[in-house]
Amino acid sequence: MGSNSEILRADSLYHIYESNAEDGNVVALRGLSVSIAEGEAVAVVGPSGSGKSTLLKCLGALMKPSAGAVELAGRRVTRMTGPELVELRQQTVSFIFQDANLLPHLNALNNVAQPLLHQGVLARPARKKAQELLDRLGVGERAYGMPEELSGGEQQRVAIARALITEPKLILADEPTGALDPITSREVLALFDRLHKEDDVAFLLVTHSREVAAFCERSLELREGRFIAQHGVDVDIGELSGSRELIVDDSGTVTLPPDVLLEIGGPGRFELPEIDRDTLHLERVAEDKVDVEGSEKMVLSPSCPACFHSYGESEEQLCPDCGSSRPMVQA
Numbered sequence: 094m095g096s097n098s099e100i101l102r103a104d105s106l107y108h109i110y111e112s113n114a115e116d117g118n119v120v121a122l123r124g125l126s127v128s129i130a131e132g133e134a135v136a137v138v139g140p141s142g143s144g145k146s147t148l149l150k151c152l153g154a155l156m157k158p159s160a161g162a163v164e165l166a167g168r169r170v171t172r173m174t175g176p177e178l179v180e181l182r183q184q185t186v187s188f189i190f191q192d193a194n195l196l197p198h199l200n201a202l203n204n205v206a207q208p209l210l211h212q213g214v215l216a217r218p219a220r221k222k223a224q225e226l227l228d229r230l231g232v233g234e235r236a237y238g239m240p241e242e243l244s245g246g247e248q249q250r251v252a253i254a255r256a257l258i259t260e261p262k263l264i265l266a267d268e269p270t271g272a273l274d275p276i277t278s279r280e281v282l283a284l285f286d287r288l289h290k291e292d293d294v295a296f297l298l299v300t301h302s303r304e305v306a307a308f309c310e311r312s313l314e315l316r317e318g319r320f321i322a323q324h325g326v327d328v329d330i331g332e333l334s335g336s337r338e339l340i341v342d343d344s345g346t347v348t349l350p351p352d353v354l355l356e357i358g359g360p361g362r363f364e365l366p367e368i369d370r371d372t373l374h375l376e377r378v379a380e381d382k383v384d385v386e387g388s389e390k391m392v393l394s395p396s397c398p399a400c401f402h403s404y405g406e407s408e409e410q411l412c413p414d415c416g417s418s419r420p421m422v423q424a
Contacts, residue, residue, distance in 0.1 A: 099167070100185070100263045100295045101129040101152060106161035108147050108318075121147040122158065123318035131262065132293035134285075136306035138416050139315035145299040146267055148315065152297065153186055153265045154178050166262065183212055187256035189266040193248035195240040195255075201227060201247075202236040205254045212259070219258075226254040231280065245272040253281060257288070263295045264288075270305055282308050303411050312411075314418055322418050324410065394422045 108122040121144045129135050137145055150156035152163060154170040163170050166185045170178060187208075195204045205223035210216065227233045230250040232243075240248055249272045256264060264285075270278035286308060288294040298305055306312045314322040367374040396403050397412040398420060410419050 098130050099128050099164070100131045100133075101127075101297065102164040103127050103152055104162045106148070106151055106158045106163070108144075108151060108156070109159045121318055122151065122161075124161070125318070125320060127152075127313065127320070129263070129295055129297055132289070132295050134289050134296040134298070134309040136309040136312035137297065137299045137315050138301065138306055138312050138411060140416050143315045144318040145315055149188075149265050149267050149297070149299055153188055154182060155188070183208070183259060185261060186263045186265060187259060187261040189249075189253055189256045189264060189269045191268040191271045193240070193245075193252035193272070195248055195251060197240050200237050200239055201232065201243065201251045204240070204251055205258055208255060208259050222258060223254065226257055227251065230254050230284065231277075246274060246277050249273055250277070250281070253284075260292075261294065263297070265297050267299045268301065269298060270300075270302060278302075278304070301416055303409065303413065306411065314416075324418070392422060394420045 104126050106122050106125040107120070110119040110121060112118050125144075125148065127135075137148065139145055147156070151158045154163065154165065154173075157171065161171075165181055168181060170181065173181065195201075196207065199207065202220055202223050205226060206216070206219040209219035209222065224233065224236055227236050227250075230253060232247050232250045232254075235243060235247055235251075238247070240251075243251065249269075253269070256266075269285075270281055273281060282305065285296060289296060289308075296309065298309060300306055312324050313320045314324075362378045363375040364378050365373060366376055393404070393408065393410075397415065397417055399417040400412060400415040402412050402414040404419065411417070412419060
């Protein structure tokens, strides 16, 4: 498992939150597999509660998955001790969270310099590099401001500077532009783009924003702890579902792995001519059967099937309201 060209790899990740509530345990991740090449930018999109933040923490070794394996820079993190993990994280990965998480007792400059000081870099060169990054992000003049004196956008740019100071090979970001106004957001994305293209930094961005997702080479759509769709280059359907597991939830809703869905000809209505305990036989209803030979013209759906958002003249591929992929429908 893992090749030299992969900066991050996860195999069959499960994460279960134990709960004494009436609803019982919550399964946040259901057998996810994903790999990110060195220097690749990947977006994870999906509605709230789909497991995006849990996934990010497991991939960055901030949280141990209930099952499955994670490799960072070719090293298996799920078996590492605390000190080994800290060292690997410092050398490899940086995090940018939705809220800036700045240390309240340190000014902006010292917040940014902190990761280098932890690595044993002397204070003067660490602060010099911190100032250069703050300048690059347009908040150089706020270097001596305390976090409480900074606006939300300024705090987020300080947090981004702090993430970049160790020159990480991989940046894991949870809604990195969520607290920023549209113009600052574009400036930050332009910086990410530069790092990505010039310094070969890999990104995994969890986002609701189409603009953020568009910066990435590919995006994975996460729902109920599984990748259900993938857009962009080098689409690998194996990543969408590591198993042929079919999930039937309490409401009777069936979730099929995408490769199985492709195999049976896509979504539709099915009859159950034979039912035995533990066995289902599905057959597409006659009027839903499509003659595959006849080519139908397909166009983008005029509205979102999930939340009924109307696309109008727009060519958007993801619903701006709920994040669902825009389907193709027969013209």
